[in-house]
Structures are given as C-alpha cells and as structure tokens.
Amino acid sequence: MKGIVFREFIDMVEASFGDEMVDTIIAACDLESGGAYSAVGTYDHTELVQMVVALSGQTGVEVPALVEAFGTYLFGRFLELFPVFFNHSTSFEFLDSIHDVVHVEVLKLYPDAGLPSFNSSISEDKKTLHFEYHSSRHFADLAVGLMKGAFAHWDEEVTIDIDDRTSGDEQVVMFTCTLQA
Amino acid sequence: MDIFELAKQAKLNKKSTEGEDKDTIIQRLERKVEREKKARITAEQTIEESSRRLYLSNEALNSANKQLENTVLELNDTMAKLTSAEVRSQATKATLVVALILFIISEFAIEPELEATIENTLFLQVAKIAIFSLLIPFEIIASRVIESGLTESDEINIKMYRTLLESAYDDGIITDMERTILTSSASQLGLSPQKAAAIEEQVKLEMELSTS
Numbered sequence: 052m053k054g055i056v057f058r059e060f061i062d063m064v065e066a067s068f069g070d071e072m073v074d075t076i077i078a079a080c081d082l083e084s085g086g087a088y089s090a091v092g093t094y095d096h097t098e099l100v101q102m103v104v105a106l107s108g109q110t111g112v113e114v115p116a117l118v119e120a121f122g123t124y125l126f127g128r129f130l131e132l133f134p135v136f137f138n139h140s141t142s143f144e145f146l147d148s149i150h151d152v153v154h155v156e157v158l159k160l161y162p163d164a165g166l167p168s169f170n171s172s173i174s175e176d177k178k179t180l181h182f183e184y185h186s187s188r189h190f191a192d193l194a195v196g197l198m199k200g201a202f203a204h205w206d207e208e209v210t211i212d213i214d215d216r217t218s219g220d221e222q223v224v225m226f227t228c229t230l231q232a
Numbered sequence: 233m234d235i236f237e238l239a240k241q242a243k244l245n246k247k248s249t250e251g252e253d254k255d256t257i258i259q260r261l262e263r264k265v266e267r268e269k270k271a272r273i274t275a276e277q278t279i280e281e282s283s284r285r286l287y288l289s290n291e292a293l294n295s296a297n298k299q300l301e302n303t304v305l306e307l308n309d310t311m312a313k314l315t316s317a318e319v320r321s322q323a324t325k326a327t328l329v330v331a332l333i334l335f336i337i338s339e340f341a342i343e344p345e346l347e348a349t350i351e352n353t354l355f356l357q358v359a360k361i362a363i364f365s366l367l368i369p370f371e372i373i374a375s376r377v378i379e380s381g382l383t384e385s386d387e388i389n390i391k392m393y394r395t396l397l398e399s400a401y402d403d404g405i406i407t408d409m410e411r412t413i414l415t416s417s418a419s420q421l422g423l424s425p426q427k428a429a430a431i432e433e434q435v436k437l438e439m440e441l442s443t444s
Contacts, residue, residue, distance in 0.1 A: 088274075091274075
C-alpha cells in the first residue's frame with residue numbers, strides 16, 4: 052500500500068487523538084517499518100490494519116467506524132493534494148472516473164501499486180450509481196468513508212446500500228448509491 | 233462519522249501535554265524524530281532509485297532512437313536505389329525500342345539501296361559500317377533524352393513522398409521522428425524543400441477532407 056495512506060493515517064491520529072496516541076499505537080504494534088512512513092514508499096497494508104486495530108483497542112471505537120472515518124478524512128486530504136482529479140460536477144461522475152482516470156494516473160507513477168478495482172455505472176436518470184469494489188485488502192469500509200467524503204464535498208444527500216458478495220479471497224462489495232431528491 | 237467526533241465520543245480528544253512528565257514528553261518526541269528521520273531516508277532512497285531508473289530508461293530510449301534513425305537512413309538509401317533502378321530500367325526499354333527502329337531502317341531501307349547501287353563488296357562493307365556508326369550518336373542522344381525526361385518528371389519520387397506523408401499524417405500529427413524521416417526522404421528523393429512543403433500541404437488538405 053502506498054506510503055501516503057500511512058502518512059495520512061498517522062497525521063489523522065495525531066490531529067484527532069494526539070501525539071501520545073500515535074506513540075502508543077506504534078509501540079503496541081509489531082511493525083516492520085517501525086511506524087516510519089514516507090509518502091513515496093510502499094508498505095505492507097497489514098501494518099495499517101494492525102494500527103487501526105490498536106487504535107480501536109485504545110479508544111474503544113469499533114474498527115469499521117475508524118476505517119470509515121479515515122476514508123472520509125482521506126477524501127478531504129486527496130482533494131487538497133490532488134485537486135486536478137476533482138473537477139466533476141457531481142460525486143457520481145467523480146466516483147465513476149476513479150477506475151478509468153485516477154487509477155490510470157496512479158499506475159503511471161507507481162506501476163506496482165496494488166489498487167482496488169471498481170466497476171461503476173451511473174443510471175440513465177443519474178440518480179443511482181452502482182459501484183462494485185474488488186480488493187484483496189478488504190478495505191470496503193475505507194471506500195464507504197471516501198464515498199461519504201465525496202457526497203459531503205458535492206453537498207449531496209445520498210444513501211448507500213451495501214451488498215457484500217465476497218466468495219473467495221478477494222472482497223467484493225456492491226454499493227448502490229441513491230441520490231435523494 | 234467524522235474522526236474528530238469519534239475522538240470526542242471516546243473522550244480521548246487531543247490531550248493537553250501540561251502536567252506531563254518532561255522526560256516522558258522528551259522520550260516520545262525523540263521516538264517521533266527517529267521515525268521522521270527513518271521515513272526521510274526511505275524517501276531519499278526511493279528518489280535515488282527512481283532517478284536511476286529514469287536515467288537508464290532514458291538511455292535505452294536514446295539508443296533505440298539512434299537505431300531507428302539508422303534504419304530510416306538505410307531505408308531511404310534503398311528507396312533512392314530502387315527509384316533510380318526503376319528509372320534506368322524504363323530508360324533501357326526505351327533505348328532498346330529506339331535501337332530496334334534504327335536497325336530496321338538501316339537493314340531494310342538503306343542497305344538494299346546500297347547493295348543495288350554499289351558493286352564493289354569491300355566498298356559496300358565500308359559504307360555499311362559508316363552508316364551504322366552514324367546511327368550510334370542517334371541512339372545515345374535518344375537514350376539520354378528519355379532518361380532525363382523520366383528523372384525530371386519526378387513522378388515516382390513524388391508518389392513515394394506522398395505515400396510517406398500519408399502514413400505520417402495517419403494519426404493526425406507529425407512527431408519529431410516522423411519529421412526527421414520526411415526531411416531526409418525529401419532530400420534523398422531530390423525534392424526541394426519548397427516542393428516538399430507544397431506536396432505536404434496538398435496531402436494535409438486531402439487527409440482533412442477525407443476525415444471531416
């Protein structure tokens with residue numbers, strides 16, 4: 052997983068729970084990197100899982116809630132760091148462009164990036180988005196958080212219906228997003 | 233829910249460090265500095281590796297470019313040879329026709345006349361040779377005229393250059409590489425830059441018309 056995700060996670064924990072919490076969770080985990088992350092590096096995604104679990108243990112907040120909150124935080128950060136990808140007029144258009152545009156750009160820079168894949172389609176009346184998440188890393192909650200961040204950014208009220216279709220090693224989740232009038 | 237909301241709920245909001253033991257704070261900050269330093273070193277190594285990879289792939293591209301240029305020059309050379317071979321073969325055919333006509337004239341029109349008027353065999357032979365020799369310059373002149381006529385008409389060269397242009401404009405743009413090929417081809421084909429530019433304008437217009 053790309054270092055930027057780890058850096059942002061550490062920054063988020065520091066901003067919301069404080070310096071001490073960062074120190075505590077890193078000490079509680081057995082991290083190959085020692086908790087030293089550089090945005091341009093690549094690290095084992097299980098390190099993030101370990102830290103989230105440790106954070107959950109320290110704070111009493113459930114892991115899925117933490118991962119989702121991190122997703123929303125990450126959306127805000129991506130928006131700040133890479134505004135060029137967010138010039139769409141609706142969140143559905145943006146989400147629909149991730150697989151074919153954003154991830155293509157990521158792969159140009161990082162050919163070895165293990166990205167989740169998305170099959171998306173927008174209904175004709177533009178009120179429904181089908182968004183299928185495929186990943187061996189099981190971060191569908193992160194995807195939910197990112198989507199919620201996007202809906203908030205475009206100031207839209209959207210309900211997400213989650214249908215877990217995982218049958219093998221890869222997590223497959225179908226999100227049906229419906230725009231409320 | 234927002235992470236800050238979650239933190240508030242967990243009653244673990246960012247604590248003030250006041251009242252904390254100074255040594256504890258220092259130790260924690262030292263660990264943080266250590267992590268930052270390690271991250272910086274990783275970043276620097278990554279950048280070193282990336283720039284090395286970039287340099288190497290640039291080198292590979294450069295050498296591939298050189299090879300391509302050489303291939304282009306060879307191709308141009310072959311093309312020029314083929315063109316001149318084509319011109320020569322046409323000229324040879326034309327010359328042969330001229331020679332045949334001259335042969336028929338001398339054999340069937342002039343010689344029977346000579347044989348009828350000249351009695352002396354030796355004198356007859358000399359006259360025949362003289363007439364034959366007189367015909368040679370005609371043959372040479374005829375073949376020169378035909379050859380230069382073919383070369384000056386440039387038809388083959390223009391056709392070849394047009395074919396090149398059409399394939400270069402196929403994707404709508406002329407890359408640097410394509411430009412190099414075109415320029416060197418034009419000079420190999422004996423087309424002046426003005427002539428080449430005129431042909432290019434024409435091809436461009438035709439291509440635009442066919443696409444729009």
